[in-house]
Amino acid sequence: MIPRYSRPAMTDIWEPATKFRIWYEIEAHACEAMADIGVIPRENADAVWKAKDVEFDVARIDEIEAVTKHDVIAFLTHLAEHVGSDEARFVHQGMTSSDLLDTCFNVQLVLAADILIADIQALLVALKRRAIEHKMTIRVGRSHGIHAEPTTMGLTFARFYAEMDRNLARMKTARAEVSTGAVSGAVGTFANIDPRVEEHVCAQLGLTPEPISTQVIPRDRHAMFFATLGVIASSIENVSTEIRHMQRTEVLEGAEFFSAGQKGSSAMPHKKNPVLTENLTGLARLVRMTVIPAMENVALWHERDISHSSVERGIGPDATVTLDFALNRLTGVVDKMLIFPENMLDNMNKFPGLVMSQRVLLALTQAGTSREDAYAMVQRNALKVWEDRTDFREELLADEQVVAALGVEAINDNFNLDYHTKHVDTIFARVFGNDT
Numbered sequence: 001m002i003p004r005y006s007r008p009a010m011t012d013i014w015e016p017a018t019k020f021r022i023w024y025e026i027e028a029h030a031c032e033a034m035a036d037i038g039v040i041p042r043e044n045a046d047a048v049w050k051a052k053d054v055e056f057d058v059a060r061i062d063e064i065e066a067v068t069k070h071d072v073i074a075f076l077t078h079l080a081e082h083v084g085s086d087e088a089r090f091v092h093q094g095m096t097s098s099d100l101l102d103t104c105f106n107v108q109l110v111l112a113a114d115i116l117i118a119d120i121q122a123l124l125v126a127l128k129r130r131a132i133e134h135k136m137t138i139r140v141g142r143s144h145g146i147h148a149e150p151t152t153m154g155l156t157f158a159r160f161y162a163e164m165d166r167n168l169a170r171m172k173t174a175r176a177e178v179s180t181g182a183v184s185g186a187v188g189t190f191a192n193i194d195p196r197v198e199e200h201v202c203a204q205l206g207l208t209p210e211p212i213s214t215q216v217i218p219r220d221r222h223a224m225f226f227a228t229l230g231v232i233a234s235s236i237e238n239v240s241t242e243i244r245h246m247q248r249t250e251v252l253e254g255a256e257f258f259s260a261g262q263k264g265s266s267a268m269p270h271k272k273n274p275v276l277t278e279n280l281t282g283l284a285r286l287v288r289m290t291v292i293p294a295m296e297n298v299a300l301w302h303e304r305d306i307s308h309s310s311v312e313r314g315i316g317p318d319a320t321v322t323l324d325f326a327l328n329r330l331t332g333v334v335d336k337m338l339i340f341p342e343n344m345l346d347n348m349n350k351f352p353g354l355v356m357s358q359r360v361l362l363a364l365t366q367a368g369t370s371r372e373d374a375y376a377m378v379q380r381n382a383l384k385v386w387e388d389r390t391d392f393r394e395e396l397l398a399d400e401q402v403v404a405a406l407g408v409e410a411i412n413d414n415f416n417l418d419y420h421t422k423h424v425d426t427i428f429a430r431v432f433g434n435d436t
Contacts, residue, residue, distance in 0.1 A: 005283060010324040013111045014317035020056040022104040023075055026201055027091050028052070030183055030193075033200035040090040047087035054082050072097040094193030096186045098304060102217040103181040105312060107205055109225060112320035113175035119327035120168045120232070124161060126334040131157035132436055135424060138417055139253055139344035140355060149355050150348065150420040153254075153339060158431045160239050165431075167232045174228035177221045181205060182213035187303040215304040219297040222312070226294035229319050233287035236326050240277035240284070243333065247274040253344045257336035276333050283326040290315035351385050353392030359414045360396065360406075369405050377402050 012018060028048045035045035056078060065074035072092075080088040135154035140147050183198035184190050190198075195209075202209045210217050246254035256276050258264075264271030293315055297308035348355060357378050364374035381395040381402070396402045396411050403411070428436045 005325045006321050007324055007328060010112060010115055010321045011317070013108050013115075014321070016058045016061075017056060019104060019108070020058070020061065020075055022107050022205075023072075023100050024051060024054075024056065024079065025205065026100055026103055026183070027076075027079070027095075029201045029204045030092075030095065030197050031090060033197040034090065034093065034194070036200070037194055037196055039194065040093065044087055044090045047083055048079075048091060050087075051079060051082045070097075072100055075100075094185050094191075094197075095183060096215060098213075098216045099183045099185070101309070102213075103183065103201070103205070103207070105316065106178045106180060106207060106217065108316065109178045109222075109320070110175055110206070112316075112324075113171060113178070113225075115324055116229075116232075116320065116327065117168065117171050117175065119324055119331070120164055120171060123327055123331045123334065124164055124168065126331050127157050127161040127164060128432060130334055130337065130339075131155075131161055131428070131432075134339060134341075135428065135436070136421055137339065137341050137344065138348070138421070139341075140348040147348070147351065147355055149358065150417055152421060152424055153341075153344070155424065155427060156242065157334075158428060160235075160242075162431050163235050163238065167228075167235055170228045170231060174225045178225050179207050180210040180217060180221065181207035182210040182217050184210075184213045184215070186215060188212065188214040188216075214302075216300065216308075219294075219300065219308055223291075223295045223298050226291050226315065226319060229323050230288045230291040233284040233323060233326065236323075236330055237281050237284035239330060239334070240280040243277045243337065244274045244281070247272075247277075251343075251347065253340055253347065255338045255340075256333055257338060276329060280326050280330055280333075283322050283329075287319050287323050287326070290319040351389065351392070353415055354382055354385050356392065356415050357382050359419065360402075360411070363410060363414055364402070364405055367405050367410070374405075377405070 028045075028051075031040060031045040031048045034040045035042045056075075060081075061071075061074050061078045064077050065071050068074050068077070076088075076092055079091060083091070131154045133154070134157065135152060137153040138150055139153050139156070141149050141151035181198065181202040182188070183193065183201050184195070185193045198209050212218075243254060243256065245251060247256065255272065256274050258272050263269075264273045264275075293311045297311055300308060361371075361374050361378045364377060365371050369377070377399065381399055382392060384390055384395050385392045393411065393415050397408060425436075
């Protein structure tokens with residue numbers, strides 16, 4: 001997590017001051033609940049709320065922790081400095097450190113998920129707009145990097161829209177997965193704290209009580225959350241890779257927006273490099289590298305250990321901050337992306353008519369030619385186009401066997417580009433419904 005790839009709303013979630021504020025709310029709500037059920041005096045619970053407008057001194061907490069070697073105790077000591085030692089004597093009663101740490105971590109992940117959900121929604125708006133704009137903009141589809149058959153730029157954007165729409169659903173599910181809290185005390189048995197306290201705290205924080213928390217919230221939840229971030233990052237790379245390919249000099253079917261005053265190279269003034277999508281490819285790798293550690297955190301000793309703790313202090317901020325930045329950057333790339341329809345047609349015609357080979361093959365079989373013979377007839381003419389850069393239709397019209405099987409008119413009929421776009425509306429309806 002570095003400032004270059006960070007946005008304030010997301011980084012604020014992971015600031016120490018935010019963490020301590022959430023810790024305070026957990027403790028204050030717990031005291032409130034304990035007073036409600038008669039476990040502690042009401043005046044002590046009310047006294048804790050005296051600190052509701054306090055800005056906790058991070059430096060002071062660090063100073064105390066340097067002595068205690070325990071971050072939660074350092075915070076509780078600092079809280080007592082504001083509330084009063086006698087008034088604060090019931091704070092943290094029956095609780096354990098993980099009640100604060102795990103519940104707070106999940107609150108932070110939920111807050112981060114809300115930002116990421118909004119990010120994906122903004123990206124979907126951009127992808128849909130570009131898909132509709134270029135719904136019928138013809139470009140060649142490629143398989144193995146080789147010209148295959150005609151498609152449209154709109155279908156390319158629609159494909160990415162559908163993928164990101166699935167990611168939106170995944171992100172919402174991941175948010176629900178980590179929207180749990182635990183205030184169950186040592187080893188999670190509620191021996192020293194009433195389950196009603198946990199229910200109250202979770203309700204106040206917008207969480208649901210963890211059904212069984214041992215002493216920590218089960219880390220399979222977090223593994224699923226970070227795995228979802230990894231999938232979204234891979235989708236970002238998928239879109240970025242396509243744009244990078246389109247911006248290659250030999251292709252140039254699309255390109256990142258190049259702003260006034262922008263420079264592409266320190267050595268070569270002519271360069272316009274796909275720096276944003278290359279950057280996104282790298283950022284996707286950073287997000288994905290948090291997935292395996294999150295999965296390895298699932299296996300903890302007995303009711304708890306802290307082998308997961310140091311990992312989560314790193315991957316929580318790193319993955320969410322990086323993915324937030326990447327989604328926002330990709331939205332900007334898509335929104336401003338330059339599209340070159342003329343180059344798309346030029347590229348498709350580098351081997352004139354060759355992308356119609358399957359249609360000719362099918363026409364021959366429908367006319368009564370065996371598939372094996374039809375394939376041989378089409379391929380021998382297609383290979384001439386590969387080797388000599390001739391026109392595929394002209395080669396077919398010069399092939400007596402093909403003319404005999406199909407006739408001149410039927411051959412010509414197989415070179416209509418509209419044939420390949422006749423079901424675009426159907427695909428768009430599947431992706432976007434009727435709003436296209």
